[in-house]
Amino acid sequence: MLFNSIDFLIFFIFVTTLYFALPHRFRWFLLLVASCVFYMFFKPEYILILGFTIVIDYYAGIKIESAKSPGARKRFLVLSLIANIGVLAVFKYYNFINDNITGLCNLFGYDNHIPYLKIILPIGLSFHTFQAMSYTIEVYRGNQKAERHFGIYSLYVMFYPQLVAGPIERPQNMLHQFWEKYTWDYDRVMGGLRLMAWGLFKKVVIADRLSIVVDAMYNGTYGYNTIWVIIGTFFFAYQIYCDFSGYSDIALGSAKVMGFTLMKNFNYPFQAKTITDYWRRWHISLSTWFSDYLYTPIVINKRDWGKWAVVFGLVITFFISGLWHGAGWPFIIWGVLHGIAMSYEFLTKKWRKKTMSKLPVWLNNTLSQLLVFIFLQFVWIFFRADSFRTAFKVIKGIFNYENFFAQVPAFTAALKYSLVVGFVVLAHFLVFEKLWRNEKFQAMLNQSVYGKYAVYAYMFLVFIFFGSFKNAQSFIYFQF
Amino acid sequence: MEQSQILQQLNDIFKDVLDNDDIVLTDITTANDIEEWDSLYHIQLVVAIEKHFKIKFTASEIQSWKNVGDMANAVKSKLAA
Known part of the structure; x- marks a missing residue:
C-alpha cells in the first residue's frame, strides 16, 4: 500500500481508531494483522518470504541466548544471517550474478546456460532483512534479550509504518515499545499528523513534480546539454531527498500518532560540509547499520594496517552499500565513489583543516x-541513470554547450509547465523547511491561531494547485 | 597504574590523534562530546592506545566500550593481567 494513496488514508483512519479503542493487550494483534494487510497489497504471496525469515530469526534469537558454548551461539547467528542474506541473494541478486557470469563466459567464448529467474523483487526486502539481522546480531552481542513472544517479534519486523522503506530500526529501540501502553495524547497525535502532512507535501508537491522534469532529461528525448543536465541533476537531488525523507516523515508521523518513536532518518543532509558529514545526515538508519555491523568489525580486524584499514573499510562498506541499493554496477560505482570521497577526506583532514x-x-x-552538493549531484547520475550508457551520455552532455533555450519550445506543454512549477515549488520547499526550524516563526504560530491556520491554508492551496495527482507515484526507495 | 594516570595518558593520546589540544577527558566523556571523535578516528585512537600501553584488545572488548571510563578500565585490567 502506498502512503500517498486513498487506500492508505482509509487504512490509517481505520487502524488508528481501532488502536485507541482496543485494550492494550489486543493492540499487538491489531497492528500485526494491519501490517500483514499493508504488505499484502503489493503481492500477497510474498508474505511467505517474511514468514520464513521471521520464524528462523525468532528461533535463532532464542537459541543464541540459551546456547551454552560460544560455538553454538555462533552457529545460530550464522544460520540467521544465511537465511536473510540467502533470501536477498535469490530474490534480488540472482539475475545480477547470472548477468555477470554470462559476461565472463562471453569473454572467454563460452555460452552461459544457467536460466534466469522471472521474479519481481519483493517490496522493502532489503529493509526488513536488514532490520531482522540487526536483531540476531544484537542478541548475539548481548545487547538485546531474545524476544519470547512470537507475535511481538513478528511485529518488530513487520510494523507497517517502517516495513517497506525504513527507518531500519534496532531491537533496543523498538521491541520494548510494543510492550508499552500508549494513551491518547492530543499534542502528540497532532504532532504526528503534522509530520505526516509535511511528508505528503514533500512527496506529492515536490518529488513527483520534479520527477517529470528529471525523467524527461534522463530519457534523452531532447538530447543532453549543459543547462538541461544541470537542471535535471539539480532537480533529482531534491526529488530523491523529498521522496525518501517524505516517506520517512510519514513513517515517523504515523508511528508517533500511536505513541511509537522511530529513529530519525534525515538531518538536513544538504547542509553537510563534508561527505563524511553527509552520511551522518542522510538515511541515518542505514549508515549506522553499516557502521555498526560491517565497517567497524572490518576496521577493528584490520587495524594493524593503520590508516589504510579505514580506507579499506570505507571502500568495502560503500561497495556493499551500493549493492544494497540496487543489483547493478552503476549503483556499485555510486557507492564506491562515496567511499573514495570519504577516504580522501579522512586522509587529508589535517591538511584541509x-x-x-x-x-x-x-x-x-x-x-x-x-562542493559537497555538486559531488552528490554528480555521483547520483550513476544512481539515477538506468545504465552506464545513459550515465556517460549525461556526463558528456555537461560539456555540450548547445543553447538550451532554443530547445524549450519543442518540449511538451506538460513538461514546460512542470519545469516552471518545479522551480516554484522548490522555492516553497526551501522556505518552509527553513521556517519550520525557526524558533521565532514557531513561537508566532503557537501564539496566533489565525496565523497558524493561514499558514496551513496556504500550504493546502499550494498542495492542491501544484501537487502532482495524475496517478500515485511509487517511492524511489521501494525498489531497494 | 592508577586510573587517574591512565586517564591522563589517554588524554594525551586523544589530543595527538584528534589534533585538538582543548580535549579534557573524564570517565563519562563519550564520542558525542568531542566533535573530531567519529567512527573513522575511533579506530586510530584504539591503535594508538594499544601501541602506547603495549596491549592488544579483542574485537568484542572494543565494541563494548560506552565511554572513556570503560576504555580506561579496559586498559587497567589489561595492564594488570
Whole structure:
C-alpha cells in the first residue's frame, strides 16, 4: 500500500481508531494483522518470504541466548544471517550474478546456460532483512534479550509504518515499545499528523513534480546539454531527498500518532560540509547499520594496517552499500565513489583543516557545502541513470554547450509547465523547511491561531494547485 | 597504574590523534562530546592506545566500550593481567 494513496488514508483512519479503542493487550494483534494487510497489497504471496525469515530469526534469537558454548551461539547467528542474506541473494541478486557470469563466459567464448529467474523483487526486502539481522546480531552481542513472544517479534519486523522503506530500526529501540501502553495524547497525535502532512507535501508537491522534469532529461528525448543536465541533476537531488525523507516523515508521523518513536532518518543532509558529514545526515538508519555491523568489525580486524584499514573499510562498506541499493554496477560505482570521497577526506583532514582555516568561516562553509552538493549531484547520475550508457551520455552532455533555450519550445506543454512549477515549488520547499526550524516563526504560530491556520491554508492551496495527482507515484526507495 | 594516570595518558593520546589540544577527558566523556571523535578516528585512537600501553584488545572488548571510563578500565585490567 502506498502512503500517498486513498487506500492508505482509509487504512490509517481505520487502524488508528481501532488502536485507541482496543485494550492494550489486543493492540499487538491489531497492528500485526494491519501490517500483514499493508504488505499484502503489493503481492500477497510474498508474505511467505517474511514468514520464513521471521520464524528462523525468532528461533535463532532464542537459541543464541540459551546456547551454552560460544560455538553454538555462533552457529545460530550464522544460520540467521544465511537465511536473510540467502533470501536477498535469490530474490534480488540472482539475475545480477547470472548477468555477470554470462559476461565472463562471453569473454572467454563460452555460452552461459544457467536460466534466469522471472521474479519481481519483493517490496522493502532489503529493509526488513536488514532490520531482522540487526536483531540476531544484537542478541548475539548481548545487547538485546531474545524476544519470547512470537507475535511481538513478528511485529518488530513487520510494523507497517517502517516495513517497506525504513527507518531500519534496532531491537533496543523498538521491541520494548510494543510492550508499552500508549494513551491518547492530543499534542502528540497532532504532532504526528503534522509530520505526516509535511511528508505528503514533500512527496506529492515536490518529488513527483520534479520527477517529470528529471525523467524527461534522463530519457534523452531532447538530447543532453549543459543547462538541461544541470537542471535535471539539480532537480533529482531534491526529488530523491523529498521522496525518501517524505516517506520517512510519514513513517515517523504515523508511528508517533500511536505513541511509537522511530529513529530519525534525515538531518538536513544538504547542509553537510563534508561527505563524511553527509552520511551522518542522510538515511541515518542505514549508515549506522553499516557502521555498526560491517565497517567497524572490518576496521577493528584490520587495524594493524593503520590508516589504510579505514580506507579499506570505507571502500568495502560503500561497495556493499551500493549493492544494497540496487543489483547493478552503476549503483556499485555510486557507492564506491562515496567511499573514495570519504577516504580522501579522512586522509587529508589535517591538511584541509590548516588550509581552510585561512579563509573566512562563512566562505569556508559556503564553499564546502557547495562542493559537497555538486559531488552528490554528480555521483547520483550513476544512481539515477538506468545504465552506464545513459550515465556517460549525461556526463558528456555537461560539456555540450548547445543553447538550451532554443530547445524549450519543442518540449511538451506538460513538461514546460512542470519545469516552471518545479522551480516554484522548490522555492516553497526551501522556505518552509527553513521556517519550520525557526524558533521565532514557531513561537508566532503557537501564539496566533489565525496565523497558524493561514499558514496551513496556504500550504493546502499550494498542495492542491501544484501537487502532482495524475496517478500515485511509487517511492524511489521501494525498489531497494 | 592508577586510573587517574591512565586517564591522563589517554588524554594525551586523544589530543595527538584528534589534533585538538582543548580535549579534557573524564570517565563519562563519550564520542558525542568531542566533535573530531567519529567512527573513522575511533579506530586510530584504539591503535594508538594499544601501541602506547603495549596491549592488544579483542574485537568484542572494543565494541563494548560506552565511554572513556570503560576504555580506561579496559586498559587497567589489561595492564594488570
